[in-house]
Amino acid sequence: MDIISREIRKIAETLTKSGFQAYLVGGCVRDILIGREPKDWDIATNARPEEILRLFPDSVYENNFGTVGVKIEDSRNKTQQVVEVTTFREEGKYTDKRHPDEVKFAKTIEEDLARRDFTINAIAAQFPILTDPYGGREDLKKKVIRAVGKPEERFEEDALRLMRAVRLAAELGFEIEEKTAAAIVKFADGLKDIAAERVRDEFVKIGMCDDSMRGVQTLEDLGLLKHVIPELREGIGCGQNLHHIYSVWEHNLRALDYAAKKGYELEIRLGALLHDVGKPHSKRGEGKHSTFYGHELHGAKMTAKIMDRLRFSKDIAEKVHHLVRYHLFYYNVGEVSEAGVRRFISRGGIDFVDDLVKIREADRIG
Numbered sequence: 001m002d003i004i005s006r007e008i009r010k011i012a013e014t015l016t017k018s019g020f021q022a023y024l025v026g027g028c029v030r031d032i033l034i035g036r037e038p039k040d041w042d043i044a045t046n047a048r049p050e051e052i053l054r055l056f057p058d059s060v061y062e063n064n065f066g067t068v069g070v071k072i073e074d075s076r077n078k079t080q081q082v083v084e085v086t087t088f089r090e091e092g093k094y095t096d097k098r099h100p101d102e103v104k105f106a107k108t109i110e111e112d113l114a115r116r117d118f119t120i121n122a123i124a125a126q127f128p129i130l131t132d133p134y135g136g137r138e139d140l141k142k143k144v145i146r147a148v149g150k151p152e153e154r155f156e157e158d159a160l161r162l163m164r165a166v167r168l169a170a171e172l173g174f175e176i177e178e179k180t181a182a183a184i185v186k187f188a189d190g191l192k193d194i195a196a197e198r199v200r201d202e203f204v205k206i207g208m209c210d211d212s213m214r215g216v217q218t219l220e221d222l223g224l225l226k227h228v229i230p231e232l233r234e235g236i237g238c239g240q241n242l243h244h245i246y247s248v249w250e251h252n253l254r255a256l257d258y259a260a261k262k263g264y265e266l267e268i269r270l271g272a273l274l275h276d277v278g279k280p281h282s283k284r285g286e287g288k289h290s291t292f293y294g295h296e297l298h299g300a301k302m303t304a305k306i307m308d309r310l311r312f313s314k315d316i317a318e319k320v321h322h323l324v325r326y327h328l329f330y331y332n333v334g335e336v337s338e339a340g341v342r343r344f345i346s347r348g349g350i351d352f353v354d355d356l357v358k359i360r361e362a363d364r365i366g
Helices: 006-017 027-033 049-055 109-113 136-142 151-157 161-172 178-186 188-193 196-207 212-221 248-261 266-274 295-309 314-325 338-348 350-365
Strands: 022-025 042-045 067-074 079-087 089-091 103-105 124-126 129-131
Touching: 006 022, 006 042, 006 049, 006 067, 006 079, 022 027, 022 109, 027 124, 027 136, 049 067, 049 079, 089 109, 109 124, 109 129, 151 161, 151 178, 161 178, 161 188, 161 196, 161 212, 178 188, 196 212, 196 266, 212 248, 248 266, 248 350, 266 295, 266 314, 266 350, 295 314, 314 350
Parallel strands: 042 079
Antiparallel strands: 022 042, 022 124, 067 079, 089 103, 124 129
């Protein structure tokens, strides 16, 4: 297949010519089968790490999971890549709900596939031959996210898979299979045991999906959002005033949807999602004459805490905080005075004008 580069083929050929098996596995196989270009390449083999290192001297082995990073020069993109070449393995218990207590090397690709998360990621390929013991290719056709084997066992092993299921569904436009979804709800509290950085990374991937609104809604539907950004949930059922037809929750999601459809960067999407997170705290009155004075101040403080809790970098945290703090400005063409424009630039900062306008667009159109 043309999509598989010469360098990837060379790694597989080096392994097979030395008497070992070599399979493309995981997300790269899934992407090839649905017509997407893979972002990463993973190869599974029965060669042990020391044997892989002997065949590929310019490689790195710095873990306990049998994964060797083989460096290649990508002739297509003229960049250096690291391809993960991993010995077939089976895993024991996951006491910390994230990493296996013990990793045992396996003898067959089928044993290796049994430990994987979802059927669509449990396909091994020696194109055109596929090893697909769990019906992953059929689930790709049906556009379904289904856990390998018993979903309860998969999520109890690694609680981050709870979010990964949602992310894959949003990213691919798939549905989560009924039993798998039920198991996510059952084990949702397991997300509390996952490091904030891991949760953040999956949430960022959801936020960067084209259908990120659906992803965040699914996090709520399956009981996961309370362990990620519980502050957003305060807007559920929180009505607004005569300027809005949606609740605060719905409005925030629709603002995110606009930012995603425009292809905006992460900080803009986060700013759009969180721009009115402070409204429930500042609401006064009910019905169409409700007020939310100072909600941007409340929201900025809440945003700073959210960014810190999820361990976002200082640069991202400060920018999102700034966008939430200064998202509320009067902009009607023909009605804003020059003095008003100067005040807006002075408060928001000249470097943030374009981004604040994007947030305001997301606010109004959402």
